[in-house]
Amino acid sequence: MKTDFSEGFYSNDSDKETLATRNTLLTEQVDAVRQEKNKLLQFLKCQLTGYLGVKVAYWIQGSFKNHTVIRPVRSSDEFDVDVGLYIFADAEGQGVNASDAKRLLNKALQAYCESHSTAKLEDSKLNCERICFPDNFHIDLPLYYIDEKIGKCRLATENNGWIDSDPKALQSWFDNQIKHFSDTEKARLRRVIKAIKTWVSLKNIKLPSIAISTFIARNYVGYASEEDAIWELSNSLTNYIVTGGRILSPINGDDLISAKGEELDELKSACSRLQSVLKAVALSESIVVSHQLWSIEFEHVLPPLNSLKVQAGSENLPAITTPPQISVKTSSGVPEQVLSNVSVYRGDKLSFRVDNKNDLGHNQRFDISDSVTENCEYRGKHYMECTILNGGLIVGVSTVVVNVLRQQRPLRNPPKKRYGPVR
Structure with a gap:
């Protein structure tokens, strides 16, 4: 390649915005998973051991095990955690039907949800059970049995009985590869x-x-x-x-x-x-052009051009003539104003509008809507970027840094605590 856009994908500076930082789970997302997962798995081990009378264990598998899980790209999306539950017995030899074993797992999950209001049990999947949690993630729970005498591992399915499946073998292959x-x-x-x-x-x-x-x-x-x-x-x-x-x-x-x-x-x-x-x-012979091209595929997850600190007028880069001024209006009622940095609560909405249209030479034809509204769902640093094109060339770039706070906006008039006898 004629240019190197690597800094848009990864940097040794953990404070720098890159694709790698923006598709990685937030610390609180990882913490929420660990807390919910640990409570759930301890409960299931106890319940299934009681139902079956044999040793039951679990093993994290899939992307979470492999450190390749990604942050959801949309606020409505969820990320998943795969945890295999293992019955240490020759289930088939003891006459345990695969669908019956899955129903016992489903029964245990129902009991868990009854005592944990934030957990929601989904309909049974063909090869696993799924339980959802409010922080945009779910846990998939496939059920296996292991016959340690002959090293056999089989998965319980709804329609095909016990089938050969060994996620540990696949993980071992990956690690060895x-x-x-x-x-x-x-x-x-x-x-x-x-x-x-x-x-x-x-x-x-x-x-x-x-x-x-x-x-x-x-x-x-x-x-x-x-x-x-x-x-x-x-x-x-x-x-x-x-x-x-x-x-x-x-x-x-x-x-x-x-x-x-x-x-x-x-x-x-x-x-x-x-x-x-x-x-x-x-x-591409320009970092700016490379950014625009990669953005076609990685969309909003790729950091904006301004965050890469590209210097206008440097070699192979177009000179930025007139940066657009972006006016920001929050759903909290704060008056609209031109900003380069704004802090909001989770759940707020922001409307963005270019304030200096006439200065950009596009007062006769301006191919963007009057305003764009975005929801603020994920905490952390985000960007709203505006790029001005003229004859296919970039002539203006501007960015508003949006800092989304962890908590939601407090109520303006919360209910007051009552004192004295209740009538």
Whole structure:
């Protein structure tokens, strides 16, 4: 590539906004998961042991185990945590039916939800049970049995009985596949997986995390920069899918993509569009242009141009002539004003409007709406960026930093505490 946009994807400075910081779970999200998970699993171990009369244990699996879980890209989305529950017995040999075992797990979860009002039990899935929590996450609970004498591990399903499935074997394969890389390269490999998962989530297509992780582990070779790694592996993966390649499980040979019909067509179309963007990125001679191209695929999760501290007029960069002034109005009733930084509570709404339209040379034709309203759902630092284009060239860029506080806005007139006897 002619330019290096790596600082938009990752920085050693943890305070710098990058794709990696913006698709990583917040500290309070991780803490909420741990607290809810620990309470739930201790309860389930006790209940299932009582129901079945055998040892029951659990094992974290999937993206949470592999450190590749991503922050939801929309306020309505959830992230998931996979926790396998293990019955230490030859369930089939003892006549325990898979669907009956799943029903016992569902019964235990119902009991948990009755005593924990924030937990909500979803309808049974074919291969697991799911319980949802208010902080935009859910826990999927597949149920296995392990026959330690012969090393057999099987999964309880609703329609197909007990089937061969061993998530520990897949995790061991992944760890062994990347063990020769340095810790720095392993961390980058996982960031590439998270970047592609972010793209999949933004485009709302079906490409399972396990398929992405398997492909990256097989094809990662070490790269000169963060952008090189994301570009090369995204290009390889999308080309492989478009040309009909299948990603097979290293454990049992199953097709890990599993998309068929319309879902597969949508996946291939999205991959083709990403390939077109990747070709344009490879030819880009400007960080500004690279940012605009990558933003097509990574949308609002990519940090805004201003946060990258690109200097106007430097080599291969267009000079920014007139930065737009952005006027901000909050739902709290604070008067509208031109700001570069604003702090709000979770649940607030912000409206943004360009204040100096006539100064930008676009008073006759201005191709943006009068105002844009956004909801403030996730705490932390966010950005509203405005880019002015003239004849296809960027002539103005401005950003408002939005600091969303952790708590919701306090009530203006909360109920007063009553004293004395109640009438």
